[in-house]
Amino acid sequence: MTSRNGFQCAAGQKHVGCLTCGKLMADRDNRSLHQNCVLCTQYFCNLYYPPCSKTGIKLKQLSTFRNEAKIDK
Numbered sequence: 001m002t003s004r005n006g007f008q009c010a011a012g013q014k015h016v017g018c019l020t021c022g023k024l025m026a027d028r029d030n031r032s033l034h035q036n037c038v039l040c041t042q043y044f045c046n047l048y049y050p051p052c053s054k055t056g057i058k059l060k061q062l063s064t065f066r067n068e069a070k071i072d073k
Contacts (some may be wrong), residue, residue: 007026009026013026014027014055015027016035016036018044018045018046018052019043019044019057020045020046020057020058021052021053021054023045023049023052025043025049033047033048033060034047034048034053035047036049036059037059044059045059046059047060
């Protein structure tokens with residue numbers, strides 16, 4: 001059983017699957033964990049369980065995109 005920050009799933013814990021690789025993770029109601037995109041609401045594991053094991057779509061924080069694109073600079 002894998003834990004994140006000492007969290008252990010309770011019996012009956014709801015889980016969600018990563019859109020890219022399908023890995024399951026506990027659905028935790030905590031935005032600071034970055035489990036899903038706030039725009040499309042899809043779940044991605046790469047920020048929650050880095051690294052995601054598959055190539056394809058990865059979730060990035062908007063601040064990362066802004067810095068890479070030099071937006072607002």
